[in-house]
Amino acid sequence: MNKLEKKRIAENINLYIRLNGFTKRSFAKATNFSQGTAEAILNGKVISNAKFNKYIVKITEKLGLDTHYFKQDKETLLSMPIHYQEEEEKIHIGDEKYNTISAMLKIGDVYYTNL
Template sequence: MDKIEKKRIAENINLYIRLNGFTKRSFAKATNFSQATAEAILNGKVRSNTKFNKYIVRVTEKLGLDTHYFKQDKETLLSMPIHYQEDDEKIHIGDDKYNTISAMLQIGDVYYNNN
């Protein structure tokens, strides 16, 4: 795997965590990685290809995704449903953007459950 492919996979993971309400810290916790390892994955800076592939498999397993999920192109990922899960630790109180998204999703959930 070359640097360009690692970078693309890292960008796809970053896109996924933004769309699904994770922060870097909550992503590390959800995938059982140290923050330093999670940061290396998110930046595509894991030197060993074997380790990088192992980490990606672990990420997809922990998030309940297909093993090749992050190898897809960006447009395909954007067209897939969001796997938003309510979790108090996923969205930190000080992060206004994610709190707003969370509130909008909760309002939508109430609306659709009452119709």
């Protein structure tokens, strides 16, 4: 796996995190990684290809996704349904209306940023 592919996968994971209401901290917790390891994955800075692949498999298993989920192109990921996390793992706090409106704004921001 080359650097560009790692970077694309890392960008797709970051996109998934934003769309599904994770913070970097809640993502690390949900996938059972230390924050340092999660940060390395999210930046595509895991040097060993074997480790990087192992981490991606662990992430997809923990999130209930297909093992090739993050290898897809960005447009495909943007068209997939959003899987909101449990209340304690969401980005926002407050009532459900606020969470819904905030999530919609984030989705719009991601969509228009990627045009």
